[in-house]
Amino acid sequence: MAGRLLDSxxxxxxxxxxxxxxxxxxxxxxxxMVTANYIVNQSINIQLPKADTGQVIQTxxxxxxxxxxxxxxxxxxxxxxDVLGEKITTFKATQADGTSVQALISAxxxxxxxTVVKVIDVVRKSGITxxxxxxxxxxx
Numbered sequence: 001m002a003g004r005l006l007d008s009x010x011x012x013x014x015x016x017x018x019x020x021x022x023x024x025x026x027x028x029x030x031x032x033m034v035t036a037n038y039i040v041n042q043s044i045n046i047q048l049p050k051a052d053t054g055q056v057i058q059t060x061x062x063x064x065x066x067x068x069x070x071x072x073x074x075x076x077x078x079x080x081x082d083v084l085g086e087k088i089t090t091f092k093a094t095q096a097d098g099t100s101v102q103a104l105i106s107a108x109x110x111x112x113x114x115t116v117v118k119v120i121d122v123v124r125k126s127g128i129t130x131x132x133x134x135x136x137x138x139x140x
Contacts, residue, residue, distance in 0.1 A: 046108040050138035062091060062103045062128070064119060068110035072119060081118055088126040106134035 046067050065073040072079055074087055092101050103123050107116045123131055 046106060047110070048106060048134055048136045049109045051135040052138050062088065062101055064103055064105045064123070066105070066107040066111045066115055066119060068108040070111060070115040072115075081115075081122060084119070084122045085126045088123060088128065092127060101128050101130070103128050103131040104134055105131060 046065060063073075063075050065076075067073070072081055072084060074084065079087055088101075088103075105116070105119060105123070107119075120131065
């Protein structure tokens with residue numbers, strides 16, 4: 001750090017102090033990082049059905065969401081059922097280490113049963129045999 005000797009106390013301080021600015025930016029960065037995951041997870045509005053046997057799954061590789069209008073989302077991005085199989089196959093091809101791909105299907109309670117069955121069928125035809133249905137744990 002460069003410093004200078006003060007000859008007299010009459011001179012004005014003309015240097016810009018950036019320390020408070022950096023402190024504020026770091027606090028904002030931490031707040032953004034904490035809230036970003038919550039915002040992304042809540043971006044697709046669905047109401048999950050409740051089940052007494054629901055479990056928490058620690059790992060998931062592929063997230064499929066079906067809203068009440070039967071729109072399908074693959075990892076948060078809208079996708080048509082017709083091209084869903086191609087996207088899943090592409091995703092599986094990117095798994096370089098050969099690990100098995102798991103699918104987690106979340107469907108709104110108002111979603112028609114036929115749409116959920118179609119999505120499950122496409123997932124299984126794409127070679128994914130490990131899949132789970134996302135539900136909320138029922139309160140007793």
